[in-house]
Amino acid sequence: MSQAYQFTIENEKGRLDKVLVELLPDKTRSHVQQWIKEGDVLVNNASTKPNYQVQPGDAITITEPELVPLDVQAENIPLDIVYEDKDVVVVNKPQGLVVHPSAGHQTGTLVNALMYQVKDLSGINGTIRPGIVHRIDKDTSGLLMVAKNDFAHEKLATQLKDRTSLREYIALVHGVIPHDKGTIDAPLGRSKADRKKQDIIQDGRPAVTHFRVLERFKDFTLVSLKLETGRTHQIRVHMKYIGYPLAGDPIYGPRKTLAGNGQFLHAKVLGFKHPRTGEFLTFEAPLPALFEETLAELRENR
Numbered sequence: 432m433s434q435a436y437q438f439t440i441e442n443e444k445g446r447l448d449k450v451l452v453e454l455l456p457d458k459t460r461s462h463v464q465q466w467i468k469e470g471d472v473l474v475n476n477a478s479t480k481p482n483y484q485v486q487p488g489d490a491i492t493i494t495e496p497e498l499v500p501l502d503v504q505a506e507n508i509p510l511d512i513v514y515e516d517k518d519v520v521v522v523n524k525p526q527g528l529v530v531h532p533s534a535g536h537q538t539g540t541l542v543n544a545l546m547y548q549v550k551d552l553s554g555i556n557g558t559i560r561p562g563i564v565h566r567i568d569k570d571t572s573g574l575l576m577v578a579k580n581d582f583a584h585e586k587l588a589t590q591l592k593d594r595t596s597l598r599e600y601i602a603l604v605h606g607v608i609p610h611d612k613g614t615i616d617a618p619l620g621r622s623k624a625d626r627k628k629q630d631i632i633q634d635g636r637p638a639v640t641h642f643r644v645l646e647r648f649k650d651f652t653l654v655s656l657k658l659e660t661g662r663t664h665q666i667r668v669h670m671k672y673i674g675y676p677l678a679g680d681p682i683y684g685p686r687k688t689l690a691g692n693g694q695f696l697h698a699k700v701l702g703f704k705h706p707r708t709g710e711f712l713t714f715e716a717p718l719p720a721l722f723e724e725t726l727a728e729l730r731e732n733r
Contacts, residue, residue, distance in 0.1 A: 435492070435493065435494050435495070436454075436455065436491075436492070436493040436495070437490070437491070437492050437493075438454055438490075438491040438493075439488065439489070439490055439491070440485045440486060440487055440488060440489040440491065441487060442487075443485055444484075444485065445484065445485065446481060446482050446483065446484065446485075447467065447472070447474065447479065447480070447481055447482070447483040447484075447485055447491075448460055448463050448464050448467060448481035448482075450485050451463045451472070451491070451493070456582075458581065458582070459581050459582055459584075459585040459586075460585075461585060462581050462585070463481075464481045466493060466495070466496075467479070467480065467481050468481075469496070471493060471494050471495065471496055472491065472492070472493050473491070473492045473493075474489050474490070474491055475489060475490055476490075476492075503532055503542055503543060503546055504538060504543060504546070505543065505546035505547035506538060506539065506543040506544060506546070506547055507544075507547050507548075508528075508539065508543060508544035508547070509544075510522055510541075510544045510545070510548055511523040511524075511525070511716075512548070512549075513574065513714050513716065514712070514714060515549070517579065517580075518578070518579055518580060518582070518583040518705070518706055518707050519576060519577065519578065519579065519583055519587070519705065519706065520545070520549055520562075520576075520577040520579060521574060521575070521576055521577070521701060521714050522541065522545075522574070522575050522577060523572075523573065523574055523716040524541055524567060524571075524572060524573060524574075524575055524698075525572055525719070526569075526570050526571070526572040526692055526693060526719060526721075527569060527570060527692055527693070528540065528541055528569065529541065529569045530542065530563060530566045530567065530569070530575070531563065531566065541563075541575070542563065545562075545577060549577070549579065551579045551580065552577070552578070552579060553578040553579065553580055553581050553583065553584035562577045562578035562579055562580075562583075562584055563575065563577060564576050564577065564578050564584060564587045564588055564591065565591055565661055567698055568664065568667075568693075568694075568696075569693070570679075570681075570692060570693025570694055570696075571600075571693075571694065571696045571697070571698065572696075572697045572698065572716075572719050572722075573600070573697045573698025573699060573701075573716055574698045574699070574700070574701035574714055574715075574716050575698070575701075576701060576703060578706075582706060582707070583706040583707070586704075586706030586707075587703060587706055590703050590704060591661060594659050594660070595703075595704065596701075596702060596703040596704075597657075597700060597701065597702030597703070597713065598657065598658045598661070598698065598700070598701060598702075599655060599656065599657050599698075599699055599700035599701075600655070600656045600657075600658070600666060600696060600697060600698050600699060601645070601653070601654070601655055601656075601696075601697045601699045601718060601722075602653075602654050602656060602666060602670065602677055602694075602695060602696045602697070603651055603652075603653055603654075603677065603678045603679075603689070603695035603722070603725070603726070604651065604652050604653075604654060604670050604675040604676060604677055604678060605650065605651060605675055605676050605677075605678055605684065605685065605688070606650070606651070606652065606674060606675045607647050607648075607649075607650070607651070607652055608642075608644050608647070608652045608654065608675055610644070611643065611644050612641070612642065612643040612644065613641075613642055613673075614639065614640070614641050614642075615638075615639070615640045615641075615642070615669040615670075615672065615673060616637075616638075616639050617631045617638060617669060617672055618631065618632055618633065618634070618635035618636055618637055618638055619631065619632060619635045619636055619638040619662040619663070619664075619665060619668060619669075620632030620634070620635030620636060627682075628664075628682060628683075629662070629663050629664040629665075629667075629668050630668065631668065631672050636660070636662055637660060638660045638662045638665050638669065639658075639659035639660055640656055640657070640658060640659070640665060640666060640669045640670075641656065641657045641658075641659070642654045642655065642656045642657075642670075643655045643656075646726075648729040648730070648732075648733045649729070649732060649733045651678060651689075651729060652675065653726065654670075655699075664682075664683070666696060667680055667682070667683045667684075667694060667696070668683060670683075671683045671684070677694040677695060677696055678691070678694070678695045679691040679692075679693055679694045679695050680693070680694040680696075681693060681694075689725055690725075691721060691725065692721070695722055695725065697716070697718055697719065697722060698716070699715060699716055699717075699718070700713065700714070700715050701713070701714050701715075702714070
């Protein structure tokens with residue numbers, strides 16, 4: 432059911448969108464701007480623009496559009512929920528679980544599981560959509576943040592955009608990296624040769640990855656990686672670019688590699704400022720059992 436709001440401007444000053452966010456603190460500015468754009472906000476019975484300067488006596492009426500249910504089936508799939516409150520959920524995603532429903536993966540995804548276990552998810556742009564703020568690949572394991580409402584979603588997304596969140600990954604790569612640390616600053620974009628792949632593109636989107644060597648083996652290196660940006664397949668493409676592709680990577684790595692179920696890549700550490708309290712929260716997830724077992728074997732054989 433849609434909800435209506437009515438206000439009369441008294442002492443408020445400034446842009447319409449800014450004033451409405453002050454009057455409705457649980458709504459985000461982009462959410463309010465979308466309402467104005469769609470004609471759901473009337474000032475003195477007339478639609479206007481977000482930058483309209485409000486005047487004393489202005490009568491504002493808002494008809495919040497009814498949320499459209501997402502056609503995604505809730506499924507009772509076990510989830511490792513590391514943290515949950517009224518705004519945020521942090522999930523430790525297992526390797527092999529797809530994050531979003533897509534062609535070929537309509538069911539059995541993290542979103543299907545969240546719809547069953549969490550239920551309250553952000554509804555950006557007027558549609559009940561899964562509150563995934565960022566994604567990791569199907570065969571990458573580890574931590575993901577999920578927004579339970581639009582306010583949290585926008586706050587968390589802004590942190591990703593401003594590069595103030597913390598994301599640390601652990602990866603096993605082919606080859607022995609001689610230097611202890613480094614930074615890869617190479618723009619990424621869709622490959623012109625294969626549209627399903629990402630590649631280093633001169634006019635691509637900026638992408639920065641910092642890496643640090645944790646352990647060296649006979650033919651492999653264990654590394655810690657911190658992301659400044661979060662481009663699709665960023666770590667996988669960047670490590671291939673410098674000559675050390677991820678072990679087990681079916682797209683960017685060599686065919687003959689370690690036995691496993693995809694790339695050895697784990698989102699181990701996730702940190703962000705809580706969208707409502709401002710407290711910086713940090714979470715850590717242990718390496719999956721197969722990853723640990725593989726490292727143990729490499730240690731025995733070096």
